[in-house]
Structures are given as structure tokens and as C-alpha cells.
Amino acid sequence: MLSRVAESLYWMGRYVERAENVARLLTVTAELATELEGLDDALAQAQWDELLAAVGASPESALDFSREGGLALPYVRWLLLDEANPMSVRHSLGRARENARSVREAITREVFLDLNESHRNLDRLVRRLPRDPVRAATEVAGTHQDIRRVLGSMELTLSRDLGWTFLKMGEAVERAQRTLTVLGARLPTLGTTPEEGDLPLFYARWRALLRSVASLENYRSVHGAALEPASVLRFLLFHAAAPRSVACGVTRLAAYLERLPRADEGGAARRIVGRMDAMLRYDGEERLAKEGPVWLCEHLAGELAAAHDEIARMYFRG
Amino acid sequence: MEWIPESASYDEIFSPGGATRGHYERVLGILGGLDPREIARRERLQNLSLLNQGITFAVYGDRRGSERVFPFDFVPRIVPASEWRRLEAGLVQRITALNLFLKDVYTERACLREGIVPWELVLSRKEYKRELLGVVPPREIYTHVVGTDLIRGDDGEYLVLEDNCRCPSGVSYVLENRSLLKRSFPELFSAYAVRPVESYPAQLADVLRHVARRTDRAAPVVLTPGQFNSAYFEHSFLAREMGVPLVEAADLVVDGDHVFMRTTAGLERVDCIYRRIDDDFLDPLVFRADSALGVPGLLNAYRAGNVALCNAPGAGVADDKAIYAYLPDLVRFYLDEDPILGQVPTWVGARPDDFAYMIEHLDELVVKTTGDAGGYGMLMGPFSTKAEIDAYRRKMRENPGGYIGQPVIQLSSHGTWIDQAFRPRRIDLRPFVLYGDRIQVLPGGLTRVALREGSLVVNSSQGGGSKDTWVLAEDGA
Numbered sequence: 001m002l003s004r005v006a007e008s009l010y011w012m013g014r015y016v017e018r019a020e021n022v023a024r025l026l027t028v029t030a031e032l033a034t035e036l037e038g039l040d041d042a043l044a045q046a047q048w049d050e051l052l053a054a055v056g057a058s059p060e061s062a063l064d065f066s067r068e069g070g071l072a073l074p075y076v077r078w079l080l081l082d083e084a085n086p087m088s089v090r091h092s093l094g095r096a097r098e099n100a101r102s103v104r105e106a107i108t109r110e111v112f113l114d115l116n117e118s119h120r121n122l123d124r125l126v127r128r129l130p131r132d133p134v135r136a137a138t139e140v141a142g143t144h145q146d147i148r149r150v151l152g153s154m155e156l157t158l159s160r161d162l163g164w165t166f167l168k169m170g171e172a173v174e175r176a177q178r179t180l181t182v183l184g185a186r187l188p189t190l191g192t193t194p195e196e197g198d199l200p201l202f203y204a205r206w207r208a209l210l211r212s213v214a215s216l217e218n219y220r221s222v223h224g225a226a227l228e229p230a231s232v233l234r235f236l237l238f239h240a241a242a243p244r245s246v247a248c249g250v251t252r253l254a255a256y257l258e259r260l261p262r263a264d265e266g267g268a269a270r271r272i273v274g275r276m277d278a279m280l281r282y283d284g285e286e287r288l289a290k291e292g293p294v295w296l297c298e299h300l301a302g303e304l305a306a307a308h309d310e311i312a313r314m315y316f317r318g
Numbered sequence: 319m320e321w322i323p324e325s326a327s328y329d330e331i332f333s334p335g336g337a338t339r340g341h342y343e344r345v346l347g348i349l350g351g352l353d354p355r356e357i358a359r360r361e362r363l364q365n366l367s368l369l370n371q372g373i374t375f376a377v378y379g380d381r382r383g384s385e386r387v388f389p390f391d392f393v394p395r396i397v398p399a400s401e402w403r404r405l406e407a408g409l410v411q412r413i414t415a416l417n418l419f420l421k422d423v424y425t426e427r428a429c430l431r432e433g434i435v436p437w438e439l440v441l442s443r444k445e446y447k448r449e450l451l452g453v454v455p456p457r458e459i460y461t462h463v464v465g466t467d468l469i470r471g472d473d474g475e476y477l478v479l480e481d482n483c484r485c486p487s488g489v490s491y492v493l494e495n496r497s498l499l500k501r502s503f504p505e506l507f508s509a510y511a512v513r514p515v516e517s518y519p520a521q522l523a524d525v526l527r528h529v530a531r532r533t534d535r536a537a538p539v540v541l542t543p544g545q546f547n548s549a550y551f552e553h554s555f556l557a558r559e560m561g562v563p564l565v566e567a568a569d570l571v572v573d574g575d576h577v578f579m580r581t582t583a584g585l586e587r588v589d590c591i592y593r594r595i596d597d598d599f600l601d602p603l604v605f606r607a608d609s610a611l612g613v614p615g616l617l618n619a620y621r622a623g624n625v626a627l628c629n630a631p632g633a634g635v636a637d638d639k640a641i642y643a644y645l646p647d648l649v650r651f652y653l654d655e656d657p658i659l660g661q662v663p664t665w666v667g668a669r670p671d672d673f674a675y676m677i678e679h680l681d682e683l684v685v686k687t688t689g690d691a692g693g694y695g696m697l698m699g700p701f702s703t704k705a706e707i708d709a710y711r712r713k714m715r716e717n718p719g720g721y722i723g724q725p726v727i728q729l730s731s732h733g734t735w736i737d738q739a740f741r742p743r744r745i746d747l748r749p750f751v752l753y754g755d756r757i758q759v760l761p762g763g764l765t766r767v768a769l770r771e772g773s774l775v776v777n778s779s780q781g782g783g784s785k786d787t788w789v790l791a792e793d794g795a
Contacts, residue, residue: 002569003580101372102545105557105564109371117370162582261583315582 005106006166007316008099012107013170015096016115016150019089021178022055023144025212026079026089030072030137032208037071039201046189047208048075053185054178054212055079057087070133080140081126089143090122108157111150118146162260166315169256173308176249179213179236180301186212187293192229203227210236213244233293238284246300247280253307260315269310276303319350324731324742328474330395331733341398341790344509349393354738357392360502361735364390367501373494373551389783390495391734392503395745395765396510396788405468405476406759408659409751411649413464416481416636417753418652420460423635424450434651435644439668442719443641443688445484445634447597449604453621455630456529462592462628463522464751465489465764468659470730477727478661479746481645483637484629485594488764489518489750490552493559495786496762511791513761518750519559522592525754526560529626530589538590539563539579541570543599543611553594567595572615575622590626597631639688639722640666667714667721676723677714680707683723685714700726729774732785734767744768746776747787761789 029051036044048071052058057079082088097119100112122143130136158164186209194202206227210216219227219235219242239245254273257263263270279287280300288296323332331342338346349357368374368387397405422429423440430437440446465486467479496515500507523538530536542553544566557564569579570588578585593600599611606612619625635641643664649657665672665683676683680699687695697710714721731742749763765785766776776782 001582002563002565003582004566004569005563006582098545101554103564104372104554105540105562112372113370116372120369166582261581 001106001162001166003316005103005163007312008103009106009163009166010170010311010316012096012099012103013167014174015092015099015170016147016154017171017174018087018178019092019096020144020147020151021175022079022087022089022092023140023147024214025051025054025182026076026140027137027144028208028212030076030133030140032204033071034133035204036201044071048072050185050189051075051079054182055087056181057085072133073130073136076136076140077129080136080143081122081129083126089147090119090126093119093122093147103163106163108153110153110157114146114150114153118143118150121146165256165259169253169311172249172252172256173304175244176246176253177301177304179244179246179249180297180304182209182213183233183236184294184297184301187233187297190229206232215242215244218242218244234285234288237288237293237296238280247277247284250276250280250304257311262314265314269307269314272303272307272310276300276307319352319354320739321346321733322739322741326731327728327744328470328472328730329732329742330470330730330745341396341793345394345396345506348505348509349740357735361392364392364498364502367498368494371494373490388491388778389769390498391767391769391783391785392499393733393735393740394499394506394786394788395732395747396790397747399790399793401476402761402789404658405749406761408476408657409466409749409759410757411653411655411658412466412478412481412645413461413751413753413757415645415649415652416464416483417458417460419641419648420630420633420636421454421458422652424632425452425454429648429651432651434647435641436668439640439666439719440635443635443638445597445632445638447605447632447635449617450621450632455620456531456623456626459529459753460630460633461636462525462529462630462753463489464753465748466751468747468749469662469727471660472728474730475660476747478645478659479727480639481637481642482748484596484634486748486750487549487552487594488748488766489760490555491784492750492760492762492764492787493518494555495764495784499786510788512788513791515760515762518752518760519556521752521754521758521760522556523560523562525752526562526590526592526626526628528754529628531623531626532589536589537562537587538592539565539588541565541567541591541593541595543567543595547594549594556592567599567611567613570613570616572613572619575615575619575624577613577616577619577625588625590628592628597634600627600631639664639686640668640719643722662724662727665723667717667723668719670718672723673714673718673721676721677711679723680711682725684726685710685721685723687720688722698726726774729768729776732765732767734769734783734785736769741771743771744774744776745785763787 029047033044033047078085080089083090085091097115100107100115104112125139130139190205206229207216210219210232213236223231235242236245238247240247240251242248250273254277257270257273323329323336331339333339374387419429429435430440461483463486465482465488468476469479470476492515526538527536530538539562540553540557542550542564554564565579571578571580577588579588595611598605601614601616602612603614604617620627643666646657649655665676667673667676683699685697729744729746732745733740734743745765745767747763747765750760752758765787767783767785768774768776769783770781
């Protein structure tokens with residue numbers, strides 16, 4: 001497979017995953033912030049600030065975050081539709097589409113069609129910006145559905161060849177990174193024990209954390225309805241069967257790396273990912289207890305970034 | 319619903335008396351039974367389908383690099399079987415002669431020595447590549463893909479307007495138009511035996527493998543200038559349909575006179591390149607040092623016989639506008655046959671008598687510069703002011719050999735759905751011809767239509783659209 005094509009597919013996988021993640025984070029954050037508004041306005045505002053931290057976006061100071069049309073509206077517009085914002089869903093879908101367009105011969109018609117249509121739907125939205133929170137929420141949900149359709153087309157139609165491996169590698173890296181950044185942004189303010197009389201609020205916030213990485217149902221099926229912060233954290237870090245856990249992403253990545261040509265020469269990427277995989281399987285609990293969750297998240301994020309660099313050096317530069 | 323016939327040129331649908339030509343009767347019957355609102359609904363679906371599939375071309379000079387759809391008209395252009403048989407024979411004959419001419423120009427030069435074509439005319443062409451003198455491409459095929467532009471004169475006679483021997487484009491629209499029309503107007507197909515066109519990519523792949531040195535395990539690729547090229551959709555479409563890699567110049571590297579592509583598994587050998595970039599941008603070491611598009615060393619690999627280039631570099635000299643004037647003589651010279659297809663009378667500036675005639679009759683002629691394509695540098699005499707003609711005449715005197723002149727030919731007209739009626743609009747036809755183990759003409763072609771009333775310009779960049787082109791399996795079918 002051409003190095004250029006491999007790189008485009010890898011980035012297509014990353015950008016579609018990123019668009020999906022941001023769309024879901026927007027929905028969950030808007031719902032939680034709505035619940036909090038009136039109850040604790042500062043906390044409601046904090047949800048949005050943490051969301052920006054979780055996607056690694058910093059709005060320009062000129063951006064209008066006045067509360068015209070509700071607290072959520074400016075964030076939704078900026079993170080869903082603003083082309084100039086490199087973390088917006090529109091930007092990600094646009095890049096995914098550009099990548100897909102440059103490798104149309106390597107993907108199926110269905111994948112391109114669905115991706116192109118999602119992108120065009122967002123383009124239409126830009127021309128008539130949502131002006132009230134209900135419409136905004138509907139549009140986010142519609143976009144999210146569009147993206148899931150793209151993911152479905154990939155699953156249904158793409159050949160499980162080398163291209164697929166690169167696409168899925170991009171997806172796995174992006175997804176694990178997102179879980180880590182969401183944890184990194186939310187953990188410091190979440191608290192591990194509810195304050196007196198605040199149990200419902202405490203639950204709402206931990207539930208939102210799980211939902212924002214699409215893991216609430218998965219968590220319940222393992223741990224039941226009681227949200228125990230320590231087990232939520234372990235679930236998102238170590239649970240091998242949870243599709244959004246860091247361990248699951250790293251295990252997938254390790255398996256994909258084995259399928260690549262010249263895997264035995266690809267020493268550095270394999271070493272980094274193998275080391276992470278082993279740590280998450282065997283030493284995770286110990287490191288978590290010793291170094292704390294914030295350190296662990298930062299460490300893993302750094303290792304993932306290093307793995308990305310090595311993959312790019314080995315396979316994309318030709 | 320109203321059908322408006324054309325009186326100023328040959329009407330494809332109606333005979334001069336106003337009667338419907340036999341092969342169009344059923345189309346008129348079926349379309350006549352549709353409600354205009356239903357037609358509008360189907361047209362919207364067609365347009366949406368084109369946009370969603372990204373079947374678009376880039377518009378140059380547009381700041382945002384925007385993409386547009388090539389407008390599609392659903393009234394099919396129908397060619398009866400007997401008409402097609404003659405066209406097919408004429409195209410095979412012409413392309414055989416073009417290839418013999420190219421081989422001759424780059425080797426024996428019999429046509430020059432015997433005075434069929436003047437030496438200086440051939441040797442001064444920009445498309446003539448002296449670097450390739452003595453180089454014979456694999457299996458002596460120069461033009462693996464040709465898109466010949468045909469028009470019909472007032473009497474309905476098909477005439478060759480232009481031979482496109484370099485990188486003719488449009489075949490993706492032939493296939494996409496067919497698939498689009500099948501989905502949006504399926505009832506039309508049940509009334510006719512229309513010859514399918516879907517085999518084109520497989521046939522093209524066969525041609526590419528046929529000319530590769532390692533035919534058993536040949537690895538063909540499609541070479542594109544990249545996604546900002548106006549025909550990028552087609553490049554990617556053909557690569558996808560053939561199941562071969564679509565490469566850009568930067569993906570290729572030449573080592574030891576062999577061509578390789580950079581893959582995730584390291585370098586992989588390439589045997590055959592269906593290149594969709596011009597000669598000048600193929601190899602910066604040979605043609606244009608300032609080109610960022612090319613593959614350094616590619617021509618050496620080609621000369622060494624290690625890679626086939628389709629079409630062969632240097633083939634452009636055969637579709638030159640001045641050489642065109644000599645084509646009938648060349649057919650007789652190489653094949654000892656009379657040309658089956660007619661062509662447009664052409665005065666060649668390099669011939670003093672012709673030039674004198676052109677200078678005197680500019681107000682009646684279409685004058686073209688021989689080097690340019692796509693209507694650049696052209697004078698449409700009957701539609702120009704005296705000042706424009708005088709200025710053009712002064713330019714012509716500086717370089718007589720750079721010009722050719724032709725009478726204005728009325729293109730044939732074809733009913734086209736515009737503003738709630740079927741109105742006559744001018745059309746041409748570009749069939750696609752493949753040259754591998756034999757010459758094959760795809761039964762169909764790109765019918766381009768000038769959507770503006772009275773316009774003769776069918777180019778997509780200037781208000782042109784396209785139609786599905788049906789070649790019938792048997793007459794009257």
C-alpha cells in the first residue's frame with residue numbers, strides 16, 4: 001500500500017473518531033450543564049470549561065460567550081460548526097473528507113458517500129445557525145447520527161486489508177487519547193466522595209463522565225447501578241472489554257502493529273505500545289495507587305503520542 | 319409537453335419535415351407521459367446524487383477551489399446500430415493510421431521523406447519530442463486511449479473535429495451518466511436494447527497489462543497530478559474501478575532505470591503507468607526542469623523498456639491541429655484506403671496559399687492556434703468585431719505556421735429539458751477508443767451539450783452539460 005494512502009487512511013480514521021467524540025461530548029455536556037444551571041451556575045460553567053480542556057481547544061478571546069440564547073449555544077456553535085476551530089466537528093469532518101477524497105480508490109463508494117453527505121449537512125447548517133438551545137441540541141444529535149452512519153459504512157463495506165488496519169489504528173489512537181484527555185480534564189474537580197446531601201449531583205457528574213465516553217451502559221453491566229468513583233476510573237483505564245477504555249485501545253493498537261509489513265523492523269512503535277500494554281495489564285493498579293490518576297493519564301497520553309510519531313516515521317514517510 | 323425542433327442545424331430527433339425519427343419515438347412517448355413535477359423531482363434526485371457522490375470537477379481560478387457538478391440532461395442521445403458500425407470502423411481505421419504515423423515520425427520518417435507532411439511542420443510542433451527519436455514503445459502502441467471528438471454537419475454526416483491522443487478525459491461521466499439515468503429514468507431502458515458500457519475499466523486494465531513488460535504479474539498504476547486537478551474525480555474513479563493504485567509523482571521514485579512506488583512495505587516495482595499528466599510534467603530531467611509534478615528519471619526507465627507509459631510520450635504530435643489537416647492523406651498513405659470518416663475542411667497557416675486565403679476570409683472562419691487546447695487563443699470570425707479581426711490578423715502575420723482555419727460548422731441539435739420544455743441544444747460526441755491486443759471502441763461515449771441557446775460551446779467550463787449516449791444493439795431496437 002502506498003505510504004501516502006496509508007497516512008490518509010490513518011488520519012481519516014482519527015478525524016472521524018474525533019468528530020464523533022466531540023459531538024457526543026457536546027450532547028452530554030449540554031445536558032449536564034442544563035441540569036446544573038440554577039442549581040449551581042458556577043459548576044454549570046465549569047462543565048463547559050472542562051469540555052474545552054478535554055478536547056484541547058482554546059477559544060479565541062474574541063469569541064462571544066455571552067449567554068444570549070443560553071449558556072450552551074455559543075459552545076455548540078463553536079465546537080460543532082466553526083471551521084476555524086481545529087477541534088470543531090465540522091473541521092474534523094472536513095479533514096476526514098479531504099483525506100477520503102484523496103484516497104477514493106482505496107475506500108468504498110458508501111464510505112465516501114456518507115462522509116460527503118455528513119459534511120454537506122454541516123455546511124448547510126452553517127448557513128442557518130441554530131439560534132435556540134433545542135434546535136442546537138437537535139442538530140448535534142443529527143450530526144452525531146450522521147457520523148455513526150459513516151462508521152457503520154466503514155464496518156459494513158471496507159475490506160479488512162492493510163488500509164483497514166491503518167484506518168483502525170488512527171481510530172484506536174484517537175479514542176484512547178480522548179478517554180485520557182477527558183479523564184485528565186474532569187478528574188481534578190470531580191471528587192471521590194459525595195459531600196453531605198449532594199449525592200444526586202455527585203452521581204450526575206460521574207454518570208456524565210461515563211456517558212461522555214459512551215461507557216455508561218457498559219459500566220453498569222459490569223458494576224451495576226452504583227457509581228463508585230474508584231471503579232469508574234479503573235473501568236475506563238483497565239477494563240479490557242470496554243471499547244473506550246485505554247487498555248482496550250492499546251491492545252487493539254498492539255494487534256494492528258503486528259499486521260503491518262516490516263513489523264519486525266518497526267521496533268520503536270512496537271516497543272512503546274507493548275510496554276503500555278504490559279503496564280496496563282499487569283502494573284496498572286500499582287502505578288495508579290502509587291502515582292495517582294493524573295500522573296497515569298499524562299504518562300499514557302505521552303506514550304501514545306510517541307507511538308504515533310514512530311508509526312508515522314516508519315510507514316508514512318516512505 | 320412541448321418538443322421544439324431545430325431548423326438551423328441537423329436535428330437528432332426530428333427529420334426536416336417534423337416527423338420523429340424512428341429510434342426516438344419510444345423515448346418521446348415515455349417522457350411525454352410524465353408530469354413535469356415528476357420530472358423536476360427526478361432531476362433534483364439526480365443532482366443530489368451527483369453532489370453526494372462527489373462527482374464534481376474543480377473550477378480553476380475559484381478562490382475556494384470549489385467543486386461543481388457537470389450538469390446532466392436526462393434525454394438520452396441515441397445512435398442506431400448501423401450508424402455506430404460505420405463510426406466504429408472509421409475510428410479503428412483512423413487510430414490505426416495515427417499510430418502508424420507516430421511510429422513513422424519517431425523512426426523511419428517515410429511520411430516526411432515522401433512529402434506527405436512537410437518536415438518543418440512536424441519538427442516544429444511543441445508536442446513533437448526529439449528526445450524520443452528512435453524510441454519505440456512496447457508493442458508499438460502509442461495511443462492506448464483516444465477520445466475522438468465528432469460532430470454532425472447539416473446533412474447528419476459524422477465529422478471528426480479533433481483527435482485527442484494525449485490524456486482524453488470524460489469516460490468516467492460516460493459510466494456515471496449511464497448509472498444515473500438507469501436509477502432516475504429506468505422506464506426508458508425497458509423500451510430499448512442499449513449496449514452496456516460498464517466493461518470499460520476492465521478493458522482499460524487489460525490494455526495496461528498488455529503493454530507491461532512483465533505481463534504475468536504486471537502492476538499498473540494511474541498517475542494523477544493530484545486532487546486539485548479538474549479531472550481528479552476521473553483519475554480516482556478509474557483507479558478504483560480497475561483496482562489499481564492511484565499515485566502522485568511524489569509516490570514514485572526511479573532507481574537503476576526501474577520505477578518504484580513508496581509503500582508501507584518499502585519500494586514496489588511499477589510496470590505500467592496510465593499517466594494523466596502531460597508530457598511536459600512527466601520528467602523534470604528531460605522536459606521541464608521547473609516542474610514540481612514529475613518523476614526524475616522516468617523517461618530513462620521508459621527508454622530502457624522497464625516501464626510502459628500510456629499514452630506514450632510524444633503522442634501529442636498526432637492530435638496537433640495542423641497535422642489534422644493531413645490525416646486523410648496519412649490514412650491513404652499508410653493503409654491504402656480512403657478515410658471512412660469525414661472531417662472539417664482545414665486551411666493550414668504553414669501553407670502559403672492557405673494562409674493567404676485565411677487572411678482574406680477571417681470574418682467567415684474559426685481560426686485556432688495550433689499549440690493551445692480548450693478554446694484558448696481562438697478567433698470566431700463571424701462573431702467578432704472588425705477591430706478584433708484586424709488585431710488577430712496582425713498577430714497571425716508574425717507566425718503564420720501557428721494557425722489553422724476552419725469554416726464554422728453547425729453542430730447537430732438534440733432535445734434537452736430546459737424551462738419546462740424539450741428545447742434543441744447543440745451537441746457533440748466523444749467516443750473512447752482503447753488500443754491493446756486490438757482496437758476496441760466503447761459502444762457509447764460522452765455527448766456534451768451546449769446548454770445556452772444558440773451556443774456552439776460544449777465545454778464544461780463554459781456552460782456545457784452532458785447526456786447519456788445510447789448505442790443500440792440492433793437497428794430499431
